Amino acid sequence: MTKLYGIQYLRAVAALGVVVFHAAERNGGHFVIGAAGVDVFFVVSGFIMWVLAETRQPSPVAFLKERVERIVPLYWIATAVMVAGGLAGLFPNMKLTAFHIFGSFGFIPHVSPSDGGTWPVLVQGWTLNYEMFFYVLFAAVLFLPAARRFPVLALVFGALVCLGLALQPDGPVLRTYTSPLMAEFLIGAAIGKLWLAHRMPPAALGAPLIVASIAGFALVGFGHLPYGPATLAPLSGMLLVGVLCVEKAGRVRHMRAPTYLGDASYSIYLWHTIAISVVVKASGILGLPALPAFILSIIAGTIAGLFCHELLEKPIAAWFKARRRHRKVQYAA
Structure with missing residues (x-):
């Protein structure tokens, strides 16, 4: 599929919109x-x-495998960070149960014990429950x-x-x-x-x-x-x-900055709330007014996503790509 830059720009705008939404909500x-x-x-x-x-x-299996490789590892890492933070007491309002953790890793929609909402430990992960279900149904119709x-x-x-x-x-x-x-x-x-x-x-x-x-x-x-x-x-x-x-x-x-933000949109979406939480807590300690805290939250959430894109998402994708290439060489031999 030829890269459509307009699609990348839409992904960037969508991710940043969610960042601003959460930054405003938390401030x-x-x-x-x-x-x-x-x-x-x-x-x-x-x-x-x-x-x-x-x-x-x-093939349906190849499609589903590629989607799992793209979505699951990074989400599991972000969820593990949230679980570890919850167990360490860094998120005082978070309540964890065994099923809450299991359901979060397993893409099972469930009621959060923290506030009764239908979302996993990493709250924005609720959308991935829809995504994974869509991938499964889509893989099924590929048999037709x-x-x-x-x-x-x-x-x-x-x-x-x-x-x-x-x-x-x-x-x-x-x-x-x-x-x-x-x-x-x-x-x-x-x-x-x-x-x-x-x-x-x-x-x-x-x-x-x-x-x-x-x-x-x-x-x-x-x-x-x-x-x-x-x-x-x-x-x-x-x-x-x-x-x-x-x-x-x-x-x-083709504009490099919005294209890059589009490429990093998944990482931005997954990781921005953690950075926003840190900024909000630090702003409260330092007594920062709401507007500077809001702006810093947006910046921190976006930068955190970009760092994770470079340090986690891209290396994970490269590892899977190298693994697939290695298997092709083995089969060819």
């Missing part, structure tokens, strides 16, 4: 629309997975002929969402996997299908779609539109289509 402010970065991530993820699968044609994959995927995701809307399940597992958020992956996959079929809207609509989606996000942020998948999923899809239209016209320039 007594509000930037709720920043959390919509998750919705953008889900739509982009559906797009990327569809395009990768259709262009590379991996190419022409049947999207209809079956749409049928399964549509059935899950309809089931959730009809039953409103209370259990964390059913509540998670029948959430309307599941539709965001399907929207991304549908856009990926249109992209590969060269059936995108005219390039002239790219900029208006981007502007319209940003205006929509702003209206959600100011409370004029409801916050939720029913609003954010179409806006995220509109934003992605707009960016792809501009990309198709060759109007997206």
Whole structure:
């Protein structure tokens, strides 16, 4: 898959939006629309997975293995750090149980004993429960002929969402996997299908779609539109289509900084809250006003993610790549 710089910029914006959301929340402010970065991530993820699968044609096992290698090790490391910090008493409000720890490492949606929310030890890891479930379902449809994959995927995701809307399940597992958020992956996959079929809207609509989606996000942020998948999923899809239209016209320039932030977006997403917690605690000790603490939180969260991208994510990816290359050499011999 040729690198689409517009996609990288979207990933960077989504990750930074989540960073600002958490920095504001921890410093007594509000930037709720920043959390919509998750919705953008889900739509982009559906797009990327569809395009990768259709262009590379991996086996279901190979697809799932690659996704596990990409997602799991770094998440497990971050979760282990949180568990160690909790056991050491660094997070006074954190309550740990054996199942909470097990469920966090196993991508099992469960109720946190700390506050009753449906999330793992590393709170933002709740989105990875959705991602891993999507990967499993997507790997399953790869067993089918190419022409049947999207209809079956749409049928399964549509059935899950309809089931959730009809039953409103209370259990964390059913509540998670029948959430309307599941539709965001399907929207991304549908856009990926249109992209590969060269059936995108005219390039002239790219900029208006981007502007319209940003205006929509702003209206959600100011409370004029409801916050939720029913609003954010179409806006995220509109934003992605707009960016792809501009990309198709060759109007997206390669800029090193946002591209790098896009590459590091997963590390930023995983590690930023730990750095923000340190800054908030230090700001309280030093008596820093809310605004400087807020700015420092954003900077620290982003830098922590970049460091982990360089020191953990890239070496882990390189190790898996070298391992695959070594196996190919062995098989060839």
